[in-house]
Amino acid sequence: MSDGIHAIVMPKWGLAMTEGMVAEWTIEPGAAFSRGDEIADIETAKITNALEASTSGIMRRLVVEPDEMVPVGTLLAVAADETVSDDAIDAFVSDFQANFVVEETEEDSGPAFEHVTLSDGRNIRFLRQGAGGGPTLVMVHGFGGDLNSWMFNQPVLSEQFEVIALDLPGHGGSSKDVGGGDVAAMSQAVLDFLDAADIASAHIVGHSLGGACALHLALTKPERVASATLICPAGLAPEINMTFINGFIEARRPRQLRAALELLFHEPGLVSREMIDDVLKFKRIDGVPEALKAIAEAAFAGGRQSHVMVEKLSELEVPIQIILGASDQIVPVLEALETRAGVTVHRLEGSGHTAHMEAPGKVNALIADFVVAASG
Amino acid sequence: MAKKSVRQAINEALASEMRRDPRVVIMGEDIAGGMGAPGEDDAWGGPLGVTKGLLGEFGRDRVLDTPITESAFIGAAAGAAATGLRPVAELMFVDFMGVCFDQIYNQAAKFRYMFGGKAVTPLVVRTMYGAGLRAASQHSQCLYPMFTHIPGLKVVIPSSAYEAKGLLIQAIRDDDPVVFFEHKAMYDEEEEVPDEAYTIPFGEANITREGDDVTVVAFGRMVQFANQAADKLAKEGITCTVIDPRTTSPLDEDTILEEVAATGRLVVVDEASPRCNMATDISALVAQRAFSALKAPVRMVTPPHTPVPFAADLEDLYIPGPAQIEQAIREVAA
Amino acid sequence: MQLSREDLLKAYRQMKTIRVFEERLHDEFATGDIPGFVHLYAGEEASGVGVCLNLNDNDYIASTHRGHGHCIAKGCDVSGMMHEIFGRADGLCGGKGGSMHIADLERGMMGANGIVGGGPPLICGAALTAKTLGTGGVAVAFVGDGGSNQGTTMESLNLAKVWNLPVIFVVEDNGYAEATSSSWAVAGDAVRRAAGYDIPAQQVDGHDFFAVNEVAREAVERARAGDGPSLLHVKLSRYYGHFEGDAMTYRDPDEVSKLRQDKDCLDLFQKRVNEAGLLEPAQFEEIDRDVATLIDDAVASARAAPVPSAQDLLTDVYVSY
Structure with missing residues (x-):
């Protein structure tokens, strides 16, 4: 931002992303927009998703034409209020482009992932972004996911906070031993991670199974949880879509897996071939099939969630917000949660079980505001 | 990774x-x-x-x-x-x-x-x-x-x-x-x-490109050539499903037959000499079990029936490449 | 080293079993009820038994197309073998191997082999397993004079020496490779060939169980001690043709009868043991009766046994496919 001028750049969605293209501008030059509005569709090798505005403003200049592949960080568009002159915008664009340097790819600098060893010897992989000093966010993905689940969230939130995304045991680059595999065991691993990483207290953001872990920790270790944001969380109701769980575990071929993954989204077209390939590759790693099965058997025994905490919401000592996808097909979209004291609930229309991916701008704003308020 | x-x-x-x-x-x-x-x-x-x-x-x-x-x-x-x-x-x-x-x-x-x-x-x-x-x-x-x-x-x-x-x-x-x-x-x-150990099961083909017009089956190094041809043709609106069977024994017959049934057109790319190779084997498979789905004759892209030559110009002529695959796809798609 | 009374009884029982097994097969084959190719070991018993008496279940042997004797000497089930040769479902290999492929890995028998010279490379592998896993086992490759000319045998001699493997190569030279004399087909001889590889080797009279057993013991001890491979060149005689049905017109008409008269390994064994007063005649007679019953029963049960079913055609190709 300079003199009320805001640069909109090619985002970096996940560590592997080095370039992307605007598939379509969904905003006209001159139009006003609010934080969270979709302004473009961005296509990368891995995924196509909407770019949501991270601030409010007026779209003054579309710098990049659709279908042009550009490096991460490239200036895509310029926003500013009406008081800024066109000359100032021109100057801003040429200045930006003159100073723009393509970021070195991770291969050259080595991956930014870090690892810690838990007290029980297991290894946890995590990614730390953003500066320390302020509030620390710890993001916990769901069943079958990994820290890349936060690719639309972590980079944005890390502009404001220190954000740590971890891989649960059995997932991503962490040890594949899931211990008991239930919500308590996975929560314990998150707690052990906080110890090992020397984090006294954090704002925990959890999705699905990770949401259940965040809630479990808020209930059992309130001194370690500054606030909890539960996105489409497990742990609130006994129902769970076992077609998804079993399909995810059993699918060996792209077609089968696509059917399972489509259940995660309001817009099934978001399931890309690359997403399917990535999940298939994950499932082929030694220990992963056993880990997923162990979690499913412990956390979703007999097709029901074993750990239901909805009745305990009123006992919470820490601030908590729940973000639900209105078209969630995996866990129930519960009514009447708002009636419980101290619980803030948001229902996002047009989102399925992955609201943080389908409506990242809105979810990011909700998280940021909530964390700021809770840190107040 | x-x-x-x-x-x-x-x-x-x-x-x-x-x-x-x-x-x-x-x-x-x-x-x-x-x-x-x-x-x-x-x-x-x-x-x-x-x-x-x-x-x-x-x-x-x-x-x-x-x-x-x-x-x-x-x-x-x-x-x-x-x-x-x-x-x-x-x-x-x-x-x-x-x-x-x-x-x-x-x-x-x-x-x-x-x-x-x-x-x-x-x-x-x-x-x-x-x-x-x-x-x-x-x-x-x-x-x-x-x-x-x-x-x-x-x-x-x-x-x-x-x-x-x-x-x-x-x-x-x-x-x-x-x-x-x-x-x-x-x-x-x-x-x-990935740094970790992982396994890919035998007898499960990999579909490296998904398309509607032509099914291309290719082996080993030919898979990347088939992908290149498919990517080029996709820009012209001819889309291909490219199958990498990964293993010739066991052979994932089901995937080949399903994809041929969907497109009705087949090109098989094999770097092995043309008599009794995988291209003839898969052509025979499709002729027996998916004949009615075929909208065009099967095309095989192989080297000629000669030993592999030494001279660079000759060897380059010998090895099937993206251009020949593209040509074969155009012919069956026509 | 003196053989114990138990060793002698075992040796005689095995040699006799092989002899009766093979003589009976000769008769049974003539009935037309045994399919395929059968190559008989009769006359050569002292070699297989003399060598294998030094081995245990931890040791491996690889055999030849003339493998029945090696199987019995290594402890394969005789009735199971007979069933196999008759092509029965409950044969040692389910009726899928037959005479030329009888194997029992549990007994350390890696298979008769339809390929002349097929065994020596395989036995280098069995020896490598023993060496790598430290099982203390040794491995024995039997080849004929024909197999001794195959490149696989020469390459295996070299590899066994280079890798210092616990292998014993036993060249059973019965004088004929099919219908060709080894005096013509084998240049030089096996002992001098082994010397070329710096492999200790010895020629031994294969009609003499005691002689074979003694040199084999030395070779097995050398292998077990980690001192590498050895070769035995065993000169012996086969009583029947290359295969059943071979009219043996290439042999002297009375060659076999003379051999049976003068050089029969069972006769020589009994004579030697009797002279030394080591066993009673009654003990031989008892074994003879046992063996006769064993073979009678084996043939009778093989003839009565079920043939493989149609679905057996498609099984046992892969562990998983």
Whole structure:
């Protein structure tokens, strides 16, 4: 931002992303927009998703034409209020482009992932972004996911906070031993991670199974949880879509897996071939099939969630917000949660079980505001 | 995860399985190199450096240099497999099968059946194949159809670094004899390969491109050429499904038949000589079981029925490439 | 080293079993009820038994197309073998191997082999397994004079020496490779060939159980001690043709009868043991009766046994496919 001028750049969605293209501008030059509005569709090798505005403003200049592949960080568009002159915008664009340097790819600098060893010897992989000093966010993905689940969230939130995304045991680059595999065991691993990483207290953001872990920790270790944001969380109701769980575990071929993954989204077209390939590759790693099965058997025994905490919401000592996808097909979209004291609930229309991916701008704003308020 | 070459991916697969299972040993001509010589140990690490460094970690007891004696050491690998080891033998160039084939096809391949199901032969023969290095007629062939022909053998033809690591680990853990084909022109090709051990099951084809107009089946190095042709044609609105069967035995017939049923058009790309190769085999499969789905004659893209030539200009003419694949796709799509 | 009374009884029982097994097969084959090719070991019993008496279940042998004797000497089930040769579902290999592929890995028998010279490379592998896993086992490759000319055998001699493997190569030279004399087909001789590889080797009279047993013991001890491979060149005689149905017109008409008269390994064994007063005649007679019953029963049960079913055609190709 300079003199009320805001640069909109090619985002970096996940560590592997080095370039992307605007598939379509969904905003006209001159139009006003609010934080969270979709302004473009961005296509990368891995995924196509909407770019949501991270601030409010007026779209003054579309710098990049659709279908042009550009490096991460490239200036895509310029926003500013009406008081800024066109000359100032021109100057801003040429200045930006003159100073723009393509970021070195991770291969050259080595991956930014870090690892810690838990007290029980297991290894946890995590990614730390953003500066320390302020509030620390710890993001916990769901069943079958990994820290890349936060690719639309972590980079944005890390502009404001220190954000740590971890891989649960059995997932991503962490040890594949899931211990008991239930919500308590996975929560314990998150707690052990906080110890090992020397984090006294954090704002925990959890999705699905990770949401259940965040809630479990808020209930059992309130001194370690500054606030909890539960996105489409497990742990609130006994129902769970076992077609998804079993399909995810059993699918060996792209077609089968696509059917399972489509259940995660309001817009099934978001399931890309690359997403399917990535999940298939994950499932082929030694220990992963056993880990997923162990979690499913412990956390979703007999097709029901074993750990239901909805009745305990009123006992919470820490601030908590729940973000639900209105078209969630995996866990129930519960009514009447708002009636419980101290619980803030948001229902996002047009989102399925992955609201943080389908409506990242809105979810990011909700998280940021909530964390700021809770840190107040 | 980082980008790794096919060479690194294979080396990692070997190292990971040797760490995991003390019964895994590797053997071959100069897979370390330097035995009995005054200079460096591990001088070569394999003729193209694929096994470099394994000697240092696992020592001479498990990294066995052999004399140039394919009959003896391939047979020894078969005998060791039948008696409790899990050997990975390197047959340097598949062209050398002529001096050891008996040990593979009459011995290792048949133990289980001849012995009434009582033998288990977890043998892997890694071997280099393929044209492109100006290695001429006796070092460039694609003889996988000859192994595919033999009941009792499994035949694996990885098409990239990721595929190579997962398929080789699967091969080493497999209880049947496996012949693992490495294209010598692909060792330096890189892609993202996980650091962890992972397995890719045999007999499950990989669909590398999804399209509506033409099904292309390609093997080994030909997969990338087929992808290139498909990507080019996709810009013109001709979309292809590209199938990499990964293994020729077992062969994922279902995926091939399903995709041909969907597009009604088939191009098979095979770097092996055209008589009795995988292209003819798959054409016959489709003719028998998906004939009614076909909207156009099947096209086979293969080299000519000649030995592999030496001169660069001739060899370049010999090897099927993206242009020929593109041409074949256009013809069947027309 | 003196053989114990138990060893002698075992040796005689095995040699006699092989002899009766093979003589009976000769008769049964003539009925037309045994399919395929059958190569008989009769006359050569002292070699297989003399060598294998030094081995245990931890040791491996690889055999030849003339493998029945090696199987019995290594402890394969005799009735199971007979069923196999008759092509029965409950044969040692489910009727899928037959005479030329009888194997029993549990007993350390890696298979008779239809490929002349097929065994030596395999046995280098069995020896490598023993060496790598430290089982203390040794491995024995039997080859004929014909197999001794195959490149696989020469390459295996070299590899066994280079890798210092616990292998014993036993060249059973019965004078004929099919219908060709070894005096013509084999240049030089096996002992001098082995010497070329710096492999200790010895020629031994294969009609003499005690001589074979003694040199084999030395070779097995050398292998077990980690001192590498040895070769035995065993000169012996086969009583029947290359295969059943071979009219043996290439042999002297009375060659076999003379051999049976003068050089029969069972006669020589009994004579030697009797002279030394080691066993009673009654003990031989008892074994003879046992063996006769064993073979009678084996043939009777083989003839009565079920043939493989149609679905057996497709099984046992792969562990998983």
